Amino acid sequence: MRMLLIHSDYLEYEVKDKALKNPEPISDEQRKGRLDEVLAVFMSVEKVDESNPDEVVEKAVKEIKDVASQVKAEKIFVYPFAHLSSELAKPDVALKILQKIEEKLKEEGFEVKRAPFGYYKAFKLSCKGHPLAELSRTIVPSG
Ligand SMILES: Nc1ncnc2c1ncn2[C@@H]1O[C@H](COS(=O)(=O)NC(=O)[C@@H](N)CO)[C@@H](O)[C@H]1O
Numbered sequence: 001m002r003m004l005l006i007h008s009d010y011l012e013y014e015v016k017d018k019a020l021k022n023p024e025p026i027s028d029e030q031r032k033g034r035l036d037e038v039l040a041v042f043m044s045v046e047k048v049d050e051s052n053p054d055e056v057v058e059k060a061v062k063e064i065k066d067v068a069s070q071v072k073a074e075k076i077f078v079y080p081f082a083h084l085s086s087e088l089a090k091p092d093v094a095l096k097i098l099q100k101i102e103e104k105l106k107e108e109g110f111e112v113k114r115a116p117f118g119y120y121k122a123f124k125l126s127c128k129g130h131p132l133a134e135l136s137r138t139i140v141p142s143g
Pocket residue numbers: 019020021043044045046080081082088089090091094116117118119120
């Protein structure tokens with residue numbers, strides 16, 4: 001999994017067209033979303049992650065928690081992003097992993113939003129620009 005973490009004043013998105021034949025079903029209220037004072041995490045789930053999704057979820061949550069505590073972010077935006085890797089996992093596996101990451105981060109007490117999966121989306125992002133505001137992480141299952 002490849003992650004790009006941007007500590008932001010805000011991230012907002014608006015769903016446009018379908019990018020997959022069968023994107024994740026969403027409600028009308030999920031067509032737009034915004035969080036302020038947020039750690040935006042753009043994530044590409046990779047083929048290699050399919051071998052041990054649970055381990056990837058665990059490692060990703062640990063990394064995100066670590067960065068969130070360093071930048072003192074209490075809100076996380078989980079953003080599916082297919083452009084950080086050329087070895088993408090299948091959409092059904094990717095969605096499950098992203099949903100689990102969202103769930104675990106909520107259990108950890110963060111306010112979390114997840115952008116809809118399988119859609120083209122317009123988005124606006126305001127990066128804070130401090131030294132830790134732009135980070136990337138690569139996570140691979142050990143087994
Ligand atoms: N492995 C993945 N990791 C993260 N997001 C993904 C992944 N696969 C699909 N998506 C989601 O599905 C959308 C489209 O995926 S894509 O790889 O860009 N495009 C395709 O798969 C093409 N078959 C259709 O355009 C992405 O914008 C993202 O929302």
